[in-house]
Amino acid sequence: MSFISVNKLWKEYGDQVVLENLNLEVEQGEFCTLVGASGCGKSTFLKMLLGQESQSRGELLLEGETFPAEPDRNRGIVFQRYSVFPHLTVRQNVLMGLELEQKPVLGKLFGSARSEALKKVDDMLELVGLGPSANKWPHELSGGMQQRLAIAQSLIMRPRVLLLDEPFGALDPGIRKDMHELLLQLWREIGITIFMVTHDLHEGFYLGTRLLVFDKLRNDPHAPNAFGATITYDLPIGQTDERLLRDIDQSVTNTARYQAA
Numbered sequence: 001m002s003f004i005s006v007n008k009l010w011k012e013y014g015d016q017v018v019l020e021n022l023n024l025e026v027e028q029g030e031f032c033t034l035v036g037a038s039g040c041g042k043s044t045f046l047k048m049l050l051g052q053e054s055q056s057r058g059e060l061l062l063e064g065e066t067f068p069a070e071p072d073r074n075r076g077i078v079f080q081r082y083s084v085f086p087h088l089t090v091r092q093n094v095l096m097g098l099e100l101e102q103k104p105v106l107g108k109l110f111g112s113a114r115s116e117a118l119k120k121v122d123d124m125l126e127l128v129g130l131g132p133s134a135n136k137w138p139h140e141l142s143g144g145m146q147q148r149l150a151i152a153q154s155l156i157m158r159p160r161v162l163l164l165d166e167p168f169g170a171l172d173p174g175i176r177k178d179m180h181e182l183l184l185q186l187w188r189e190i191g192i193t194i195f196m197v198t199h200d201l202h203e204g205f206y207l208g209t210r211l212l213v214f215d216k217l218r219n220d221p222h223a224p225n226a227f228g229a230t231i232t233y234d235l236p237i238g239q240t241d242e243r244l245l246r247d248i249d250q251s252v253t254n255t256a257r258y259q260a261a
Protein backbone atom coordinates (compact mmCIF):
# COMPACT_ATOMS: atom_id res chain seq x y z
CA MET A 1 0.00 0.00 0.00
CA SER A 2 1.32 3.47 -0.91
CA PHE A 3 1.53 6.35 1.55
CA ILE A 4 -0.74 8.45 -0.66
CA SER A 5 -2.98 7.03 -3.41
CA VAL A 6 -4.93 9.11 -5.87
CA ASN A 7 -7.43 7.02 -7.83
CA LYS A 8 -9.48 8.31 -10.78
CA LEU A 9 -9.78 11.70 -9.11
CA TRP A 10 -11.94 14.42 -10.69
CA LYS A 11 -12.67 17.99 -9.63
CA GLU A 12 -15.38 20.13 -11.16
CA TYR A 13 -16.66 23.58 -10.24
CA GLY A 14 -20.17 23.82 -11.73
CA ASP A 15 -19.76 22.96 -15.41
CA GLN A 16 -16.00 23.60 -15.37
CA VAL A 17 -13.91 20.46 -15.32
CA VAL A 18 -10.68 21.43 -13.54
CA LEU A 19 -9.01 18.07 -12.98
CA GLU A 20 -9.82 14.85 -14.78
CA ASN A 21 -8.89 11.30 -13.97
CA LEU A 22 -5.79 11.84 -11.82
CA ASN A 23 -3.97 8.69 -10.80
CA LEU A 24 -0.90 8.78 -8.58
CA GLU A 25 0.93 6.70 -6.00
CA VAL A 26 3.35 8.52 -3.69
CA GLU A 27 5.62 6.90 -1.11
CA GLN A 28 6.54 8.46 2.22
CA GLY A 29 9.51 10.81 1.94
CA GLU A 30 9.05 11.65 -1.75
CA PHE A 31 9.48 15.25 -2.86
CA CYS A 32 7.09 15.96 -5.75
CA THR A 33 7.19 19.21 -7.70
CA LEU A 34 4.05 20.19 -9.62
CA VAL A 35 4.24 22.35 -12.73
CA GLY A 36 1.67 23.36 -15.32
CA ALA A 37 -0.09 26.26 -17.00
CA SER A 38 -1.86 28.79 -14.84
CA GLY A 39 -5.39 27.63 -14.03
CA CYS A 40 -4.63 23.93 -14.57
CA GLY A 41 -5.70 23.02 -11.06
CA LYS A 42 -2.38 22.65 -9.22
CA SER A 43 -3.54 24.71 -6.24
CA THR A 44 -6.87 22.91 -6.30
CA PHE A 45 -5.04 19.60 -6.04
CA LEU A 46 -3.01 20.91 -3.07
CA LYS A 47 -6.23 22.09 -1.42
CA MET A 48 -7.67 18.60 -1.82
CA LEU A 49 -4.54 17.14 -0.22
CA LEU A 50 -4.92 19.69 2.59
CA GLY A 51 -8.60 18.83 3.15
CA GLN A 52 -9.82 22.29 2.16
CA GLU A 53 -11.58 21.08 -0.99
CA SER A 54 -13.32 17.81 -1.69
CA GLN A 55 -13.13 15.85 -4.90
CA SER A 56 -16.11 15.53 -7.24
CA ARG A 57 -15.28 11.90 -7.99
CA GLY A 58 -12.60 9.36 -7.21
CA GLU A 59 -10.49 8.57 -4.18
CA LEU A 60 -7.75 10.28 -2.20
CA LEU A 61 -6.20 7.90 0.35
CA LEU A 62 -3.61 8.38 3.10
CA GLU A 63 -2.22 4.99 4.10
CA GLY A 64 -5.29 3.32 2.62
CA GLU A 65 -7.78 5.54 4.54
CA THR A 66 -9.86 8.37 3.09
CA PHE A 67 -8.08 11.70 3.61
CA PRO A 68 -9.40 13.63 6.62
CA ALA A 69 -11.97 16.11 5.25
CA GLU A 70 -10.65 19.00 7.38
CA PRO A 71 -7.09 20.34 7.54
CA ASP A 72 -5.31 18.69 10.48
CA ARG A 73 -1.78 18.35 11.83
CA ASN A 74 -0.96 15.62 9.29
CA ARG A 75 -0.63 18.36 6.69
CA GLY A 76 1.09 21.74 6.75
CA ILE A 77 0.93 24.37 4.04
CA VAL A 78 3.05 27.36 2.99
CA PHE A 79 1.71 29.88 0.46
CA GLN A 80 3.50 32.27 -1.87
CA ARG A 81 2.53 35.33 0.13
CA TYR A 82 3.65 35.60 3.65
CA SER A 83 1.19 34.05 6.04
CA VAL A 84 2.83 35.04 9.30
CA PHE A 85 1.13 37.11 12.01
CA PRO A 86 2.48 40.68 11.93
CA HIS A 87 1.69 41.41 15.61
CA LEU A 88 3.72 38.46 16.93
CA THR A 89 7.51 38.13 17.09
CA VAL A 90 9.28 35.40 15.14
CA ARG A 91 9.41 33.16 18.22
CA GLN A 92 5.76 33.82 19.13
CA ASN A 93 4.69 33.08 15.56
CA VAL A 94 6.18 29.59 15.77
CA LEU A 95 5.10 28.99 19.38
CA MET A 96 1.49 29.81 18.62
CA GLY A 97 0.74 26.54 16.80
CA LEU A 98 1.97 24.48 19.77
CA GLU A 99 0.01 26.63 22.21
CA LEU A 100 -3.22 26.38 20.26
CA GLU A 101 -2.78 22.65 19.91
CA GLN A 102 -2.15 22.03 23.60
CA LYS A 103 -4.37 24.81 25.01
CA PRO A 104 -7.06 25.42 22.40
CA VAL A 105 -9.15 27.62 24.74
CA LEU A 106 -6.59 29.85 26.45
CA GLY A 107 -4.00 29.66 23.67
CA LYS A 108 -1.22 29.99 26.28
CA LEU A 109 1.22 27.54 27.84
CA PHE A 110 2.72 28.00 31.31
CA GLY A 111 5.57 26.59 33.42
CA SER A 112 7.45 23.55 32.22
CA ALA A 113 5.09 22.97 29.27
CA ARG A 114 5.98 26.46 28.02
CA SER A 115 9.74 25.91 28.55
CA GLU A 116 9.56 22.63 26.64
CA ALA A 117 7.62 24.24 23.80
CA LEU A 118 10.06 27.17 23.65
CA LYS A 119 12.99 24.74 23.39
CA LYS A 120 11.28 23.08 20.39
CA VAL A 121 10.61 26.49 18.85
CA ASP A 122 14.22 27.64 19.27
CA ASP A 123 15.52 24.37 17.78
CA MET A 124 13.21 24.86 14.81
CA LEU A 125 14.32 28.48 14.36
CA GLU A 126 17.95 27.31 14.34
CA LEU A 127 17.10 24.69 11.73
CA VAL A 128 15.64 27.26 9.35
CA GLY A 129 18.41 29.79 10.04
CA LEU A 130 16.32 32.23 12.07
CA GLY A 131 17.95 31.65 15.49
CA PRO A 132 19.42 35.17 15.70
CA SER A 133 16.09 36.73 14.62
CA ALA A 134 13.87 35.06 17.24
CA ASN A 135 12.84 38.35 18.87
CA LYS A 136 12.30 40.32 15.68
CA TRP A 137 8.94 41.35 14.26
CA PRO A 138 7.91 40.06 10.80
CA HIS A 139 8.21 43.53 9.23
CA GLU A 140 11.88 43.55 10.20
CA LEU A 141 12.52 40.40 8.11
CA SER A 142 13.37 40.11 4.40
CA GLY A 143 11.00 38.21 2.09
CA GLY A 144 13.20 35.10 2.25
CA MET A 145 13.31 35.25 6.04
CA GLN A 146 9.51 35.58 6.20
CA GLN A 147 9.19 32.43 4.10
CA ARG A 148 11.66 30.66 6.42
CA LEU A 149 9.36 31.67 9.26
CA ALA A 150 6.28 30.38 7.42
CA ILE A 151 8.09 27.05 6.85
CA ALA A 152 9.08 26.89 10.56
CA GLN A 153 5.45 27.58 11.54
CA SER A 154 4.33 24.60 9.46
CA LEU A 155 7.11 22.23 10.45
CA ILE A 156 6.80 22.83 14.21
CA MET A 157 3.51 20.89 14.04
CA ARG A 158 5.42 17.87 12.67
CA PRO A 159 3.11 17.35 9.68
CA ARG A 160 3.57 14.15 7.69
CA VAL A 161 2.96 16.00 4.44
CA LEU A 162 4.22 19.50 3.64
CA LEU A 163 2.32 21.36 0.89
CA LEU A 164 4.08 24.32 -0.71
CA ASP A 165 2.12 26.56 -3.10
CA GLU A 166 4.71 28.57 -5.04
CA PRO A 167 6.54 29.31 -1.80
CA PHE A 168 9.44 31.11 -3.49
CA GLY A 169 7.51 32.80 -6.33
CA ALA A 170 7.88 36.27 -4.82
CA LEU A 171 11.59 35.98 -4.03
CA ASP A 172 14.65 37.19 -5.94
CA PRO A 173 16.60 34.48 -7.85
CA GLY A 174 19.56 34.50 -5.43
CA ILE A 175 17.30 34.12 -2.39
CA ARG A 176 15.34 31.41 -4.18
CA LYS A 177 18.53 29.40 -4.57
CA ASP A 178 19.25 29.68 -0.84
CA MET A 179 15.68 28.59 -0.14
CA HIS A 180 16.12 25.53 -2.39
CA GLU A 181 19.17 24.52 -0.36
CA LEU A 182 17.25 25.05 2.88
CA LEU A 183 14.26 23.06 1.68
CA LEU A 184 16.41 20.14 0.50
CA GLN A 185 18.28 20.16 3.81
CA LEU A 186 15.03 20.16 5.84
CA TRP A 187 13.53 17.45 3.66
CA ARG A 188 16.62 15.23 4.13
CA GLU A 189 16.80 15.84 7.87
CA ILE A 190 13.10 15.45 8.64
CA GLY A 191 12.23 12.86 5.98
CA ILE A 192 8.89 14.52 5.27
CA THR A 193 6.75 14.03 2.13
CA ILE A 194 6.60 17.25 0.09
CA PHE A 195 4.34 18.49 -2.70
CA MET A 196 5.51 21.79 -4.12
CA VAL A 197 3.79 23.84 -6.84
CA THR A 198 6.05 26.04 -8.92
CA HIS A 199 5.62 28.18 -12.02
CA ASP A 200 9.30 27.87 -12.74
CA LEU A 201 9.80 24.81 -14.94
CA HIS A 202 13.55 24.81 -14.22
CA GLU A 203 12.88 24.79 -10.49
CA GLY A 204 10.49 21.88 -10.98
CA PHE A 205 12.97 20.04 -13.19
CA TYR A 206 15.82 20.03 -10.73
CA LEU A 207 14.31 20.23 -7.24
CA GLY A 208 12.95 17.19 -5.45
CA THR A 209 12.66 13.57 -6.52
CA ARG A 210 9.75 13.58 -8.88
CA LEU A 211 8.23 16.00 -11.39
CA LEU A 212 4.49 15.96 -12.01
CA VAL A 213 3.28 17.96 -15.01
CA PHE A 214 -0.37 19.07 -14.91
CA ASP A 215 -1.62 19.70 -18.43
CA LYS A 216 -4.66 19.35 -20.63
CA LEU A 217 -4.65 16.49 -23.12
CA ARG A 218 -7.63 18.02 -24.90
CA ASN A 219 -8.43 21.67 -25.53
CA ASP A 220 -11.66 22.66 -27.26
CA PRO A 221 -11.77 26.40 -28.06
CA HIS A 222 -15.59 26.18 -28.33
CA ALA A 223 -15.94 24.53 -24.93
CA PRO A 224 -12.99 25.68 -22.82
CA ASN A 225 -14.49 24.28 -19.60
CA ALA A 226 -15.23 20.83 -20.96
CA PHE A 227 -11.84 19.27 -20.35
CA GLY A 228 -9.70 19.36 -17.25
CA ALA A 229 -6.02 18.85 -16.68
CA THR A 230 -4.43 15.57 -15.75
CA ILE A 231 -0.90 14.40 -14.94
CA THR A 232 0.73 14.20 -18.37
CA TYR A 233 4.29 13.51 -17.19
CA ASP A 234 5.45 11.82 -14.00
CA LEU A 235 9.24 11.85 -14.16
CA PRO A 236 11.97 10.93 -11.73
CA ILE A 237 14.22 13.96 -11.33
CA GLY A 238 17.70 13.24 -12.63
CA GLN A 239 16.35 11.26 -15.59
CA THR A 240 15.22 14.36 -17.39
CA ASP A 241 16.99 16.15 -20.22
CA GLU A 242 16.85 19.52 -21.95
CA ARG A 243 14.89 18.18 -24.94
CA LEU A 244 12.16 16.84 -22.68
CA LEU A 245 12.17 20.12 -20.77
CA ARG A 246 11.57 21.96 -24.06
CA ASP A 247 8.73 19.55 -25.03
CA ILE A 248 7.01 20.04 -21.69
CA ASP A 249 7.52 23.79 -21.85
CA GLN A 250 5.95 23.87 -25.32
CA SER A 251 2.94 21.82 -24.28
CA VAL A 252 2.34 23.85 -21.10
CA THR A 253 2.68 27.10 -23.08
CA ASN A 254 0.10 25.90 -25.65
CA THR A 255 -2.36 25.10 -22.89
CA ALA A 256 -1.71 28.47 -21.26
CA ARG A 257 -2.55 30.16 -24.61
CA TYR A 258 -5.85 28.26 -24.87
CA GLN A 259 -6.71 29.19 -21.29
CA ALA A 260 -5.99 32.86 -21.96
CA ALA A 261 -7.94 32.93 -25.25
Ligand SMILES: Nc1ncnc2c1ncn2[C@@H]1O[C@H](COP(=O)(O)OP(=O)(O)OP(=O)(O)O)[C@@H](O)[C@H]1O
Pocket residue numbers: 013018036037038039040041042043044045
Ligand atom coordinates in the same frame (compact mmCIF):
# COMPACT_ATOMS: atom_id res chain seq x y z
N1 LIG B 1 -13.54 27.86 -5.30
C1 LIG B 1 -13.59 27.89 -6.61
N2 LIG B 1 -14.78 28.06 -7.25
C2 LIG B 1 -14.84 28.04 -8.60
N3 LIG B 1 -13.77 27.90 -9.41
C3 LIG B 1 -12.59 27.74 -8.83
C4 LIG B 1 -12.41 27.73 -7.41
N4 LIG B 1 -11.09 27.54 -7.13
C5 LIG B 1 -10.47 27.45 -8.31
N5 LIG B 1 -11.35 27.57 -9.34
C6 LIG B 1 -11.02 27.51 -10.77
O1 LIG B 1 -10.34 26.29 -10.98
C7 LIG B 1 -9.31 26.46 -11.97
C8 LIG B 1 -7.99 25.96 -11.39
O2 LIG B 1 -7.53 26.89 -10.39
P1 LIG B 1 -6.17 26.65 -9.60
O3 LIG B 1 -5.96 27.85 -8.74
O4 LIG B 1 -6.21 25.33 -8.94
O5 LIG B 1 -5.10 26.61 -10.78
P2 LIG B 1 -3.53 26.67 -10.71
O6 LIG B 1 -3.02 25.66 -11.68
O7 LIG B 1 -3.07 26.53 -9.30
O8 LIG B 1 -3.28 28.15 -11.24
P3 LIG B 1 -2.10 29.18 -10.88
O9 LIG B 1 -0.85 28.52 -11.39
O10 LIG B 1 -2.47 30.42 -11.66
O11 LIG B 1 -2.12 29.38 -9.39
C9 LIG B 1 -9.31 27.94 -12.34
O12 LIG B 1 -10.04 28.08 -13.53
C10 LIG B 1 -10.05 28.59 -11.19
O13 LIG B 1 -10.73 29.75 -11.62
